[in-house]
Each structure stands twice: as structure tokens, then as C-alpha cells.
Amino acid sequence: MSDVFKSVNELDTKDVKWIDARFSLQDSELGRKKFEEGHIKEALYWHLENDLSDMTKKAGRHPLPAKESLTLLFRKSGLELDDQIFIYDDGGSPFAARAWWILQYGGFKNSFILQEGFEELAAMGVPVSKSTDPSVPSNVVPVWDDSIFxxxxxxxxxxxxxxxxxxxxxxxxxxxxxxxxxxxxxxxxxxxxxxxxxxxxxxxxxxxxxxxxxxxxxxxxxxxxxxxxxxxxxxxxxxxxxxxxxxxxxxxxxxxxxxxxxxxxxxxxxxxx
The missing domain is CATH 3.40.250.10 (Rhodanese-like domain)
Structure with a gap:
């Protein structure tokens, strides 16, 4: 059995990377608006269609970006392979899982989907911010796991x-x-x-x-x-x-x-x- 879904209560939240994956299939900019209104402190925002899909491809409605594009996303986000990464959305949604799968595909095996959505995390006292300071880029080289694709x-x-x-x-x-x-x-x-x-x-x-x-x-x-x-x-x-x-x-x-x-x-x- 693998640890995939985690409650924030089970985790040490020091020295971690947070990814906010909130999204709405009915309103593609709603997740970003929510992020700008407030997000977990130091979280990055990954947009389903701009970051986690390549909408220019003709391979379904949310095609997987090329490995080169995903590598740029990981580097722009300042990620390293051994980072502990917590991913959240509104809770009970598929978007954090999509981001988590892409991280697993790229070799970021220390990443987890949070059980709690943003509102619940905030109510639990996890620090919240409106600041969107950019990450320090990394030079990470993904270790692709093609066995899950x-x-x-x-x-x-x-x-x-x-x-x-x-x-x-x-x-x-x-x-x-x-x-x-x-x-x-x-x-x-x-x-x-x-x-x-x-x-x-x-x-x-x-x-x-x-x-x-x-x-x-x-x-x-x-x-x-x-x-x-x-x-x-x-x-x-x-x-x-x-x-x-x-x-x-x-x-x-x-x-x-x-x-x-x-x-x-x-x-x-x-x-x-």
C-alpha cells in the first residue's frame, strides 16, 4: 500500500513545497482567482489547462504536455526531486490528483495529495497569504516513470x-x-x-x-x-x-x-x- 492521500495533520509542514491546483471545468479562471484571493503561504499555482495540459495538441480534451514543457514547469517552480510536495485543491476534486500524477511521472516520488481542501486547511490554521512571490528556479532533471503512462x-x-x-x-x-x-x-x-x-x-x-x-x-x-x-x-x-x-x-x-x-x-x- 502506498501513501498517496494524506491529511495535513499527519505531515511535518516545515521545509515543504505547496502546489495549489484549484480549478473549475465550468470556469477555467476560477481557480486562479481563488488563488489570488488567498492561498497556502508560499504555494505555487498550477493551472490545469495552462500548466498541466497542452491544449494545442489533438490528443483528447486535456492532452499531456511534452516532457520538455513539463521539465520547464518543474524548473520554473523551483522543484527538486527529493522535495516534499503537498498538493491541494478545493477538496474531493480531481485536479490535485492530476498534478500529483504528473509529479509522479516526473520522478517526484515524495509528493502527496492532501485530503483537505483549501478552505479546510485555512480553518485548521495552516498559514494563508495573498503574496505571489516567484520561486527560485531549479535545474532539476526529471526521472521519467513511463511505466505509469x-x-x-x-x-x-x-x-x-x-x-x-x-x-x-x-x-x-x-x-x-x-x-x-x-x-x-x-x-x-x-x-x-x-x-x-x-x-x-x-x-x-x-x-x-x-x-x-x-x-x-x-x-x-x-x-x-x-x-x-x-x-x-x-x-x-x-x-x-x-x-x-x-x-x-x-x-x-x-x-x-x-x-x-x-x-x-x-x-x-x-x-x-
Whole structure:
């Protein structure tokens, strides 16, 4: 079992780096506005679409930036590989998990998703500031962990039964079955995928770290299986990836392009029902 989600009460908050990942899919600048109104002291702000996605790519709705771009982000943020990094959003949201996954991908293994959202952290007495002083840049060289990244080609081979992996769809059951599709132009799922709605990971607005979630996951996927998680655009699948790691699953990959990338080519096969 890995420590992924942490309560600030469990952590020594001295000599740490804070990352604020608040965001709204309905208002892309809301998270930045909240950051400017107040954030954890010395926190950096990482924007889902400007920092954690490359919106110029045609690989789904929130494509992963190139390694070169992520390296610049890490350096601009003043990060070192051995830094202890705490990431927060509004609590029970997928955005801190997206930032955490990218840090894991880059080799920053001492990074954690905070259980508490910003308002709860502030109420607990964690120092808050409106100052946005820039970080001292670093020259960090990421150690990329490609084992947690699933390419489209890997997913295609998985659909063909050639990788031994299981696809796990993090969207709602209705979207998984293709009954509704509020965002993408084609309803359905990647053929062969199983389903675990990421909303089931939460209880009372926070991620549920009780044994209950682990038991629910084990009813869908086995601990010794290779698992590829996806959602609509690689965002809400990130907390599912994180919870799988939290509950002891070792062989997990994230298909960042997700369903929106899967349906981006002509004559693509989807499943319904």
C-alpha cells in the first residue's frame, strides 16, 4: 500500500513545497482567482489547462504536455526531486490528483495529495497569504516513470487482448454505457473496459480512505492485474489512479488522452450497453 492521500495533520509542514491546483471545468479562471484571493503561504499555482495540459495538441480534451514543457514547469517552480510536495485543491476534486500524477511521472516520488481542501486547511490554521512571490528556479532533471503512462498504441493493443491489462473507465455508469454523453461527440466506451465511477471514491466531499473503497475496487479489478485507467479527458481518472495506488495496486497506468482521444480518429470502435 502506498501513501498517496494524506491529511495535513499527519505531515511535518516545515521545509515543504505547496502546489495549489484549484480549478473549475465550468470556469477555467476560477481557480486562479481563488488563488489570488488567498492561498497556502508560499504555494505555487498550477493551472490545469495552462500548466498541466497542452491544449494545442489533438490528443483528447486535456492532452499531456511534452516532457520538455513539463521539465520547464518543474524548473520554473523551483522543484527538486527529493522535495516534499503537498498538493491541494478545493477538496474531493480531481485536479490535485492530476498534478500529483504528473509529479509522479516526473520522478517526484515524495509528493502527496492532501485530503483537505483549501478552505479546510485555512480553518485548521495552516498559514494563508495573498503574496505571489516567484520561486527560485531549479535545474532539476526529471526521472521519467513511463511505466505509469499508457499511450494510445498501448490501449489499442490492450483492446486487442495483447497486453494482459484491464481497462477501467472512471466516468459515470450512464456515460460508460453510452446512454448519455454531455461532452464528447460520440457516446460509449472503449471496448472491453470495466467501470468504476470516480465519484464513488468520495464521502462527505472528501476522498474516502476507509477499507470500503478498497473492497469496492477489489470487486472490479484484482490486485495482481495490470490496469489502465481512463475517463473523458484524463482528469477524473487521476484520482482513480491515485486511489488504486493508495489501496495497494502496483501495476496501474493512466491513459491521459482517455475517451476523448480514443474517439478522435475515424472508424474508431466503441462499445455501448
Amino acid at each position: 499508457a499511450t494510445r498504441e498501448f490501449v489499442e493493443k490492450t483492446v486487442e487482448g495483447k497486453t494482459g491489462n484491464v481497462l477501467l473507465d472512471a466516468r459515470s455508469a450512464e456515460r460508460y454505457r453510452g446512454e448519455v454523453e454531455p461532452i464528447d461527440p460520440i457516446a460509449g466506451r472503449i471496448p472491453g473496459a470495466l467501470n468504476f465511477d470516480w465519484e464513488q471514491l468520495k464521502k462527505d466531499g472528501s476522498f474516502n480512505l476507509s477499507d470500503t473503497v478498497g473492497e469496492q475496487l477489489s470487486e472490479i479489478v484484482k490486485h495482481d492485474e495490470g490496469i489502465v485507467v481512463y475517463c473523458g479527458s484524463g482528469v477524473t481518472a487521476a484520482p482513480l489512479f491515485a486511489m488504486l495506488k493508495q489501496t495497494g495496486y502496483e501495476h496501474v497506468k493512466l491513459y491521459v488522452g482517455s475517451y476523448s482521444d480514443w474517439i478522435s480518429r475515424e472508424f474508431v470502435e466503441v462499445a455501448k450497453g
